[in-house]
Amino acid sequence: MKNFYSCVDTLIPSPLSEQHLIIKNKAQKESGAITAYASEEYRAIASQPWIFQKLSETKDLDGVVFFTANQFNHGNNFNLKLFNKILNNNYEIHFAREDLSFSKKNINTKIIDYLFSYSLVIHKNENELFDMLENE
């Protein structure tokens, strides 16, 4: 049985119990259980400074189950540094809502490309496009 950290999204208006339920189901699907809970301080969600520290400080964890991959998009870019850091330290990353899983041995680059491209789209400044069209 694997032990996972549960990390909810503090920005979406979903009750924590609802998020935990979906996270718990994902943990079970990945042959594990949630043994620790947390959420990022919402003032720091762009850099997500806390989750890796908690992973390192808590014994016997196999990885973290986030509620959604979108938690990596709260900054200006997809937080690839943290994503890589977690995997490179042999922790698993799971996204409950999207039902996606990653580990150092199981890196699906196609899915990462999608997450990354999605991040580029949502951070795109649409006004720049409209300005360009207007000036044509």
Place this chain on the structure above:
Amino acid sequence: MIKKEIYDLGWNITEASNLLKLKLLREKVYSFISEEFELDEEDIDKGLNNFHKLVKNISDIDLNKKKVEVIKKISNNLELVDLIYQSFSKEINFYLGNDLLVQKTINLVIQTPKDQNPTIPHRDAPPNSFFELVIWIPLVDCNKTKSMYTIDLTSTHDGLKLLKKEPENWNKFLNYFKDKKEYPKVKFGEALFFLPYIYHGSDTNETNETRFSLNIRFKGLFTPSGRKFPLHFFRLYKISEFTKLALDKTKEEILA
């Protein structure tokens, strides 16, 4: 030849650029159906069109259970998605380019004659991205009420304007579409391509044949999302070498 009426009407009928792949798609779908419903009919066209006759001895409860089983087998079948794409790749790439997302699931619709569960005029909810292309693929020849219906771009626009003026008068809104419905005649070998923001639906199938159809949505990778949570609704289907290189470079810059 790629038709461009889609820009005027919001839909067009598109011939498969690879009919062999489409035939293979239909064979595979039929194999799931005939296995589940234990059909002896080997002629696929007859088996699908006469489906309601072939299953008449199955109880409604069992029929529904079996339908659900077939839908499950089809909806997540990646090979079938490939066959859909390969059947219409030229047209899909023409509209959307080479970096593509695809809906995670294929929808299968079975509409037997006189089935009293047609679909009222609707747009998909929660609202889809305007950048999606909906592909409706009949597995049998469809016309009249055996087909789905579409409301063209102008009528959709005018109907919605009416609803905005009188948001409580839902019947007036629906009645407005009554004489605006068009039932495209789509043969097997073709697909209906339509824009997600036109109204569409189906009526009771008044013909004496069953309709089997698939539908799925494609979208450009770098286009804005609708209200359907994109990471849940779509998966990355295809990416060009050029984009792959650019993405790798962007990642490199972020990590530097």
